Amino acid sequence: MLEQDGVAVLMGEINSASALTIMQVAARNKKLFMQIGARSDALRGKNCNKYTFHVDIPSTVMVNAVGKALVRDNMMKDKKFYTLTATTSSAMTLPARPNRSLTLMAAS
Secondary structure (H helix, E strand, O other), X not given: OOOOOOOOEEEEOOOHHHHHHHHHHHHHHOOEEEEOOOOOHHHOHHHOOOOEEXXXXXXXXXXXXXXXXXXXXXXXXXXXXXXXXOOOOOOOOOOXXXXXXXXXXXXX
């Protein structure tokens, strides 16, 4: 598709596992990939590359923002929090980081 059709830019994807694969294809072919919906933290940091632009924020950023607002408004004291995630291979590790963030915020 990239070579045959002369594609200049790739855009899309909401599934983190698919987005990671497309990121690798974009880097290999030196094409821009505008990743617009997958939110896994695993797509940033060591897995990111100079051909990928993330439009959406990662899940951890959202959890931290909400958690800080809950702490600010004194809404976390003596509360239990649960995280719900999809049962995909890329989502299996998601609860650990948000849960840790919420636990640290609740303790402060």
